[in-house]
Amino acid sequence: MIASDLDKSGAPSLAGDLPAGALSTLASASARPRLLRWRQRNLILGGSLIALIVLTALLAPLIAPMGPQDTDYTARLASPGPEHLFGTDNLGRDIFSRVVFGAQIDLQVGILSVLLPFCIGVALGCLSGYYGGRVDSLVMRVTDVIQAFPFLILIIAIVAVLGTGLTSIYIAVALVAWVSYARLIRGEILVARNQEYVEAARSLGASDAQVIGRHLLPNVITSALVYATTDIVLYIVLVTSLSYLGLAARPPSPEWGAMITEGRTYMATAWWISLFPGLAVVLTGIAFSIFGDGLADALRVRRR
Amino acid sequence: MNRGQFIVRRLVQMIPVLFGVTLVVFGLLQLIPGDPAAAMLGMQARPESLAALRTELGLDRPLWEQYLRYLGNIVRFDLGDSLKFKVPVSALLGERLEVTLVLIVYATLLMIALSLPLGIISALRKDGLFDQISRFVLMVTMVMPAFWVGIIFLTYFSLKLQLFPVSGYGDSWREHLHHLFLPALTIALSLTPLIVRALRTSILEAMSSDYVRTARAKGLREQAVIMTHVLRNALIPALTLLGLSVGYLLGGTVIVENVFSLPGAGKLLVDAITARDYPLVQSTTLIFAALVILVNLLTDLIYTFLDPRVNL
Numbered sequence: 001m002i003a004s005d006l007d008k009s010g011a012p013s014l015a016g017d018l019p020a021g022a023l024s025t026l027a028s029a030s031a032r033p034r035l036l037r038w039r040q041r042n043l044i045l046g047g048s049l050i051a052l053i054v055l056t057a058l059l060a061p062l063i064a065p066m067g068p069q070d071t072d073y074t075a076r077l078a079s080p081g082p083e084h085l086f087g088t089d090n091l092g093r094d095i096f097s098r099v100v101f102g103a104q105i106d107l108q109v110g111i112l113s114v115l116l117p118f119c120i121g122v123a124l125g126c127l128s129g130y131y132g133g134r135v136d137s138l139v140m141r142v143t144d145v146i147q148a149f150p151f152l153i154l155i156i157a158i159v160a161v162l163g164t165g166l167t168s169i170y171i172a173v174a175l176v177a178w179v180s181y182a183r184l185i186r187g188e189i190l191v192a193r194n195q196e197y198v199e200a201a202r203s204l205g206a207s208d209a210q211v212i213g214r215h216l217l218p219n220v221i222t223s224a225l226v227y228a229t230t231d232i233v234l235y236i237v238l239v240t241s242l243s244y245l246g247l248a249a250r251p252p253s254p255e256w257g258a259m260i261t262e263g264r265t266y267m268a269t270a271w272w273i274s275l276f277p278g279l280a281v282v283l284t285g286i287a288f289s290i291f292g293d294g295l296a297d298a299l300r301v302r303r304r
Numbered sequence: 305m306n307r308g309q310f311i312v313r314r315l316v317q318m319i320p321v322l323f324g325v326t327l328v329v330f331g332l333l334q335l336i337p338g339d340p341a342a343a344m345l346g347m348q349a350r351p352e353s354l355a356a357l358r359t360e361l362g363l364d365r366p367l368w369e370q371y372l373r374y375l376g377n378i379v380r381f382d383l384g385d386s387l388k389f390k391v392p393v394s395a396l397l398g399e400r401l402e403v404t405l406v407l408i409v410y411a412t413l414l415m416i417a418l419s420l421p422l423g424i425i426s427a428l429r430k431d432g433l434f435d436q437i438s439r440f441v442l443m444v445t446m447v448m449p450a451f452w453v454g455i456i457f458l459t460y461f462s463l464k465l466q467l468f469p470v471s472g473y474g475d476s477w478r479e480h481l482h483h484l485f486l487p488a489l490t491i492a493l494s495l496t497p498l499i500v501r502a503l504r505t506s507i508l509e510a511m512s513s514d515y516v517r518t519a520r521a522k523g524l525r526e527q528a529v530i531m532t533h534v535l536r537n538a539l540i541p542a543l544t545l546l547g548l549s550v551g552y553l554l555g556g557t558v559i560v561e562n563v564f565s566l567p568g569a570g571k572l573l574v575d576a577i578t579a580r581d582y583p584l585v586q587s588t589t590l591i592f593a594a595l596v597i598l599v600n601l602l603t604d605l606i607y608t609f610l611d612p613r614v615n616l
Binding site: 142147149150240274278284 | 327554586
């Protein structure tokens with residue numbers, strides 16, 4: 001209670017004078033037990049769901065009863081049951097096994113896609129916000145231009161010219177998605193750079209690199225981290241959509257989007273082929289969303 | 305500054321962005337690994353036809369000359385001919401854009417119809433049962449891939465229950481509304497969660513503000529407080545978000561037009577990619593960006609009418 005009140009009313013003046021860590025120590029001294037329980041609930045729930053999905057991906061060969069491409073012609077289009085938990089497709093492939101193996105691809109794409117734009121965006125945002133002037137206007141004009149394009153459409157266009165595949169997606173996302181991180185970090189640096197602790201560090205003789213790396217970055221990076229968690233969901237949905245358009249993973253890959261696409265012609269009769277990989281996307285998305293909410297609460301970041 | 309000056313300044317600010325956008329679209333062709341002409345015509349293309357295409361697209365010219373020529377064509381609204389359809393791109397896009405525009409307006413209206421009641425009830429009964437259920441359901445709809453939702457809708461409402469047509473756009477307005485209902489709903493569902501969240505937050509903020517306390521203190525009925533004081537102020541941030549979401553909406557049309565086989569610009573983009581008709585890919589992308597810039601401009605203008613506090 002106390003901390004959340006501080007966030008709304010007292011935070012600007014209080015947090016303005018103190019580095020981020022100090023405020024949380026102040027607030028939690030009196031209200032720790034109740035706060036921690038509430039904050040940790042989302043973090044723990046989301047975190048354990050993510051851990052479960054990551055484990056499933058890592059242990060896929062042990063968990064899945066069949067290989068992702070193994071066909072059983074005696075059990076084609078079998079409905080979900082004890083024999084085949086999620087049923088089988090038209091080739092007799094076990095949907096449960098394919099969904100489990102698919103987790104390897106979709107998680108990898110979701111997490112790897114976020115790394116490059118995060119690093120590029122944070123670096124450029126720091127330079128832009130700290131130095132201002134020409135660097136700043138150049139970076140901001142570029143972000144204006146990229147944000148004039150619908151995100152999905154620019155990604156599709158870049159992947160189309162680079163050629164189908166996951167590598168193209170990583171490149172396209174890196175070229176496009178860094179802008180939101182750059183804007184976010186720049187905004188935070190603009191606020192933080194005039195504060196007393198930065199001045200103090202400078203007057204003690206810290207170099208620009210030290211001021212940015214040791215003093216500014218730890219204070220501003222939390223919002224970008226929260227942003228990144230929600231972006232992972234976005235990229236997983238993105239790769240499934242690109243697979244649907246034939247630009248990412250192609251059948252027979254067990255990538256969830258490719259599986260949904262393959263099963264769509266059987267939707268009316270064998271709904272399980274497309275339903276379960278879709279539910280896998282939803283479950284993974286919920287896991288990262290809940291975790292992101294928990295992280296935002298714990299780090300006191302205001303959600304976008 | 306008056307409104308006229310504001311509009312002029314806003315238009316001047318657009319110029320570098322427009323330049324940048326053409327540069328990015330032009331650069332797309334340079335991203336093609338290897339020879340663009342070979343990429344377009346395929347492996348078996350004869351050397352003569354490759355050379356002819358290179359000359360036609362001006363690929364044998366220096367880069368800066370190619371860009372200037374491209375820019376010159378765009379200024380004259382000449383987007384060239386489609387390699388696949390053999391007709392001027394502008395004619396092709398013109399007829400396709402209608403479908404896409406009707407689709408996004410429709411989706412926006414459905415989204416408002418869904419978001420307003422959800423956001424208002426959630427905020428008024430904060431943390432109540434309805435709020436919690438609605439927040440969970442919206443968290444789910446936000447992470448559902450649109451094409452998956454579209455496929456499910458298509459199967460159950462069009463194929464099984466036969467309530468809606470399976471594909472196409474129809475001929476009259478009545479038919480358009482009928483044909484486009486499921487596609488528009490699919491797009492609306494993916495964006496509604498963001499709007500509801502923004503609306504809920506801004507209503508809660510407005511309700512704890514001084515002017516609402518004053519309104520209550522002077523004995524105004526709760527309903528009147530909500531309608532005239534809370535909502536009027538709380539709708540503005542949600543409206544801004546709506547304007548900013550146009551890029552997201554347009555992205556959604558690409559997916560949904562392909563699921564529901566609608567002859568829109570998004571379908572054209574994917575068809576162009578499949579046919580490796582890169583000039584058409586460029587032009588479609590350019591038009592989509594132009595739409596976003598236009599809508600953002602309109603949003604800014606509407607904003608100045610809605611909120612007198614806005615500093616021009």
